[in-house]
Amino acid sequence: MSENPSRARWLALAVVCAGMLMVILDGSITTVALPAIQDDLHIGRAGLAWVVDAYVIAFGGLLLLAGRLGDLLGRRRIYLAGIAAFTAASVLCGLAATPAMLIGARFVQGIGGAMASAVGLGMVVGLFPEPADRAKAFGAVGFTGSAGASLGQVLGGVLTEGLGWHWIFFINLPIGAAALLAGLRLLPRDRAVAAKGGVDVPGAGLVTGGLMLGVYAIVEGGPHGWTSAGTLGPAAAALVLLAAFVLRQARAATPLLPLRILARRTTAVANLTQILLVGAMFGFQVLLALYLQNVQHYGALGTGLAMLPAALTIGVVSLLLAARAIGRFGERRTLLLGLALLTVGLGLLVRLPAGGFDYAADLLPTLLLGGGFGFAATALTALGMADARPADAGLLSGVLNTTQQVGAALGVAVLTALAGGSGDAVGGFRLAFGVGATLLLAAFLLATALPARTAPAPADAGPPVLVAN
Structure with a gap:
């Protein structure tokens, strides 16, 4: 180049x-x-x-x-x-x-x-x-999202x-x-850099089958019922396959997912926090769209435009403010700030009315959600990848993306079921937003277990080398 x-x-x-x-x-x-x-x-x-x-x-x-x-x-x-x-x-x-x-x-x-x-x-x-450039890069990734x-x-x-x-x-x-x-x-x-031992083919089959069945059970649980045979059967099979995968990884000479990675406190807490954060936020996006269309009778384009300010706030904070906050206060404090804003913002949405809707007043809390998510998502990405070494950076990226998808599927399935399970449509939405705020509060409490500042993992094999194409 x-x-x-x-x-x-x-x-x-x-x-x-x-x-x-x-x-x-x-x-x-x-x-x-x-x-x-x-x-x-x-x-x-x-x-x-x-x-x-x-x-x-x-x-x-x-x-x-x-x-x-x-x-x-x-x-x-x-x-x-x-x-x-x-x-x-x-x-x-x-x-x-x-x-x-x-x-x-x-x-x-x-x-x-x-x-x-x-x-x-x-x-x-x-x-x-x-670390400074990496935080800016993660901010750009958040802006892209x-x-x-x-x-x-x-x-x-x-x-x-x-x-x-x-x-x-x-x-x-x-x-x-x-x-x-x-x-x-x-x-x-x-x-x-990790190609010496080859691919753990049995482990790959177990984890892929387990995750697919798990995601299937989650997405089918909402419409068909969480206690139906079509949900419990795949869920049980998923648990069996994932348990077998963990046993396989503990014994395999070249495991697909070395268990030492999940034993790292920063990695484990960051991914658990992400499940709660993403579950609440993806559920919020779907719920707000349904509320605007089903209760306030917005069209598809109008709904998109109504939700645009929050999305733009996420972009501005991710691109311009999150990296600076991480550099000054560290990843944990930036994450906690974001989660606090998110908890307050989503909690305020329990006030959404059935009638007399005022866009400026009733959707103003979504700006808090946008700012909070911009801070929290960037910091959480940095924390989730903080332990990445050249040999397992792709794996940690895959783990972080997997917990994101699991959180999104669970959040949408559970919160939309709560919203639709009440005879009072608006009451159902308020309940779901309240549960989402509770998930964010739990994420805040969990995130307090993270270290104040995170040092990059040792580069035992060195970073990838730029090679002319």
């Missing part, structure tokens, strides 16, 4: 963020377009749920394996393969003329999304070994109403092609 090393790192980060943007954008766009897809393809409610669930199951089930494969085969290789698969599957989704074709393509999308997302944070760790979510909510309504639902998938083609071409040119080649 002709660029100087510093500029090359930031250009490589831009490529990583572009891929993440495409994956995040797809999720929020698809949600907005579901009614149009149902009408056009004549899909029943159960089939429509699988348009979302097929993606979520593949994505959540393969994150851990994809992250480890990044360490074994090279994170650049896995990332680019994931972007290529996601882009090709997006085109197939747009061309789908039957429900089966769309659901199958969504499953492949989930595979590609897992490959690209699982190694993304590991690539950031390799590119930015210095909020930008994708907010843009998707608005763009989904515009594309669906203006061009048709097919274009919510076709929009991924130019983004994916640009990310792939730029990645081939700008992403540094990384050494497969």
